[in-house]
Amino acid sequence: MRRLLLASLIAFYVLPATAAAAAMATAPLDIETIMANPDWIGQAVESPYWSVDGRSLYYSLKRDGSPVRDLYKLDPASGQSVKLDPAAMAQADGPAVFDREHRHAAFILHGDVFVVDLASGRRQQVTRTPQEESSPQFSADGRALQYRDGNDWYSYDLASGVAAPVAVLNFADDPQAKQPDDLGELQLKLFKTLREIKADKQALRDEDKALDAADPGRAAAPFWLGDKSRAVDTELSPDGRWMLVVTVPKDHAKGEAPKVNHYVTDSGYTEPKDARTYVGRNDPAAQSLLLLDLHNHQQYPLKTDSLPGIKDDPLKAIRAQTVAELEKAGKQNEAKALKAPEIRAVRIVANAEDGGGGGIAWSDDGSHLAIQLRAIDNKDRWITSVDFSRHALVSQHRLTDNAWINWNFNDFGWLKDNRTLWYMSEETGYSQLYTKTLDGQAKALTSGKFEVSHPLLSDDGKWFYVRSNQVAPYSYDVYRLPVGGGALSRITNYQGMDDFKLSPDGSQLAVLHSSPYVLSQLAVQAAGGGTPRELTHTMKSAFTARDWIAPKIVEVKSSHGAGSIYAKYYGPAGETDAPASRPAVIFVHGAGYLQNVTLSSTYYFREQMFHNLLVQQGYVVLDMDYRASEGYGRAWRTAIYRQMGHPELEDLLDGKAWLVQNHGVDPKRVGIYGGSYGGFMTEMALLRAPGEFAAGAALRPVSDWTLYNHEYTADILNDPQLDPAAYQTSSPIEYADKLQDPLLIQHGLIDDNVMAADSIRLYQRFIELHKQNFWMSLYPLERHGFVHADSWYDEYRRIDELFQTYVKPVKSAVPSK
Incomplete structure (x- = not known):
């Protein structure tokens, strides 16, 4: 070697x-x-954004041999790019926001706030703190810059240069509001001096209130919000009048966290670390909404008990069945705990890049507020507006899903008229874009059996730019359409478009695009379409010089009425007539809801190279977007509800049959492998369809869904206490007695996503069942996503040996181990 x-x-x-x-x-x-360090391939262009003046682009590149990302500045006109040293980085722009008149821009750089006067180019640093400020936005009148530090909001007056907190939130009881008890009342009755002291204190408070009302230069008076809750988000209206506070109970019980042991450590001692809790052991805390009137210093709870369907129980039938089974088994306390709630708990739907505020949208002028809420049981999503006169929520749109509301496609906001909502919805079965006036009917701006996502409203309010796979499920480009409705026009023609950014003046698009063996690269083109100008080439010749196999996208017909299953086929170049018999491998992507059959670069770039190696060794490879995968609409996504591993296995077996029929594959010589959800599916394939696959390699697999997290699992399988049948149906460990084909399990020991305990428990089941031909390899310094080249090499060396031993030879000649 x-x-x-x-x-x-x-x-x-x-x-x-x-x-x-x-x-x-x-x-x-x-x-x-x-499987070497992937720096030899090249680096993907990351996080592009426009400079404040729109004349330059910034982007990041990972540094060879280091996790550090370097910042580059690029001139789109000349294509010249320069890596910024620390001094130049201090003078760089950050991703900017603009006031409505485009007189000022603001951005965050190294956690501090900066503002730029666009006429003069003068740049002013607003903060210099050890905290990380975020979320800059200009006031509706353009006179102030608003920003946040955690959940505290500040306003910077552009004329005076004074910054001050907008509101002071105290999560405690107001000490001045405490009323005397009967003993205190007696004291006041008996002693004149105490009455005088109390009157003096009240006079001082009244004077402070009067001065606060008359002098806007004084610090804001505190809001006393009680000691029973804490803030998880706050959002300030652009006009500075209102603040929305999202709270959770302070005493919300946390489930016991399992431990992950770190065996290879700097200290030399085994170090146990807390991991995330199991599904059903720590349900998300219900959230409450509090509207603060900053001008009149009043607070109003926004109740959710009038939302349409909030009192329904979408799990009624499942609940009744489980309760009956518990009562029959004499488990009265457990049955009582499953009593349906009178009003379902809700949470804000977060969809913002910074992790906060994504479920809250103010109109530009601050006159309207929209809030997106989701039931904790994951069956309903509401978009509401706020009636400020009644301090109440008004439902504008309800999306119900008998399975679960999608994690994606929850973007929403306001048009530039400040009174019309826009939002994404899967209500037709595919994600599409809609608008709605507060007192009118919804209007579909797009329609069809394709996905629309990443909506971006142009600054002039005339256009929506979106990402869509209108041409084919695997082909993504930028499209645009008029805000009032009209044709969906294709702007780019890459078929592998990853992201886009509109220039400050709205005339140009910066586009990240890729292809199966080319990592994301940056180009720029006119916002209305035209010929793009390619700006970066960060791939290395050691990689690009190789003659990689172009994956062929094929349609595998479902034998279960699901239509076409899209897949990538890897076979020898110039393949015409298939030989009478050949071995094959089926790769199963992870995440479940992920799309790997696209014309973009793949997250699984190492696996893609491994597939080239397998073809070199005489195999053919199929990589399928089985049911549950992203990009194919709601029905495809939710087919696995309460039965994970079942529709997907049907699709994988159809893929195997397609290989046998169309590429001369020996049905007795097909291997299967995948990681995470792909590892789970490998185990399900071997345990639920014994004899169908010659061998399988399950990487970091979920073997028992009761040990996975709440956010993902409860959406698909409900809570384990409520729906134990779904977990039993969906967990490989329940089928351990069916193992007959060789299985290799591989797991990172410090994986705190799918913990190694998952694989170790299944391994113990195999031991107790006296099974043969199963192995496990553990990696002491790897988490869920492996990062060390030695581990990648060892992992795939073992997979290659497994296939060479049990898949490639004619099965009758396979040695026994």
Whole structure:
């Protein structure tokens, strides 16, 4: 192996460039190369944004041999790019927001707030603190810049340069509001001096209130919000009149956190660390809404008990069945605990990049507020407006899903008229874009059997820019349409578009795009369409010189009425007639709700190279977007509700049949592997369809869904206490007695997402069941996503050996282990 690597290096440095490239292109692949530190491939362009003046673009690149991201500044006109040193970074812009008249811009740089006068170019640093300020926004009248530090909001007056807190939130009881008890009343009755002292204190408070009302330069009076809750989010209206406070109970019980043991440590001692809690052991805390009137210093709770359907129980049938079974088993206390709530608890739907405020949207002028709420049982999503005169929520849109509301497609906001809502909804079965006036009917701006996402409203309020796969499920580009409705026009033609940013003047689009063997690169083009100008090339010749197999996107027909299952097929170049018999491998992507069959670069770039190696060794490979995958609409996503691992297995078996029928694959020589959800599916495939796969490798698999987290699992399987049947149906450990085919389990020991205990418990079940041909390899310094090249190499060396032993040979010749 070392001789092979040395020969490659000599060829690179000694031979002419074209000869070296040819040598690289034809050199056989090996696991040590493809699982090496991926810096040899190149780096993806990350996080692009426009400069304040719109003349430059900034982007980040990972530094070779380091996790550090360097910041680059690029001139779109010339294509010249320069890496910024620390001094230049201190003068860089951050992603900017603008006032309505485009007189000022503001951004966050190294956690501090900066403001720029666009006419003069003068730049002013507003804060210099050890805290991380965030969320800059200009006031509706353009006279102030508002920003936050945690949940505290500040306003910076552009004319005076004075910054002050907008409101002071005290989560305690107002000491002045405490009323005397009967003993205190007696004291006041008996002693004149005490009455005088009390009267003097009240006079001082009244004077303070009068001065506060007359002098806006005085500090804001505190709000006393009680000691029973704490804030998880606050959002300030642009006009400075209102603040919305989102709270949770302070005493919300936390479930016991399991421990993850770190065995290889700096200290030399085993170090146990807390991990996340299990599903059903720590339900999310219900959230409450409090509206603060900052001008009149009043507070009003916004009650959710009038939302349509809030008193319904969508889990009524499942609840009744489970309660009956518990009562029959004599478990009266458990049955009583499953009593349906009178009013369902809700939470804000967060969909903001900074992790907060995504479920709250103020109109630009601050006159309207919209709040997006989601039931904790995950069956309903409401978009509400706020009636400020009644201090009440008004339902504007309700989305109900018998399975679960999608994690994506919850974007919403206001048009520039400050009175019309726009929002995304999956109500037709596919994510589409809608508008609605507060007293009118909703209007669909897009429609069809394709997904629309990432909506961006142009600053002039005339256009929506969106990401869509209108042409084909696997092909993504930027589209735009008029705000009032009209044709959805395709703006880019990459088929692998990853992200886009509109320039400050709205005339240009910065576009991140990629392809199967090209990581995200940056281009710029006119916002209305046209020929793009490519600006970056960060791939390395050692990678690009190779003759990689272009994955062929194919449609596998479902034998279960699900339509077409899209997949990527990897086979030998120039393949015509298939041989009579060949081995195959099916790869199963992770996350469940993830789309891997696209024309973009893939998260699974190492696996993609491994598939090239497998083809080199005589296999063919199929990579499927089984049911549950993203990009194919609601029905495809929710097919797994209460039965994870069942529709997906049907699709994988259809993929195997397609390989047998169309590519001469021996049905007895098909292997399967995948990580995370793909590892879970590998176990389900071997345990629920014994004899269908010659061998499988399950990487960091979920083996028992009762041990996974709440946020993901409860959406799909409900709570385990309420719906134990769904967990029993969906967990590989329940089928352990069916193991008959070789299974390799691989897990990072410090994985705090899918914990190694998952795999160890299944391993123990196999031991007790006296099973054979199962193995486990553990990686002491790896979490859920492996990061060390040695671990990647060892992991895939073992997978390769598994397939070489049990899949590639004719099955009758497979040795027994």
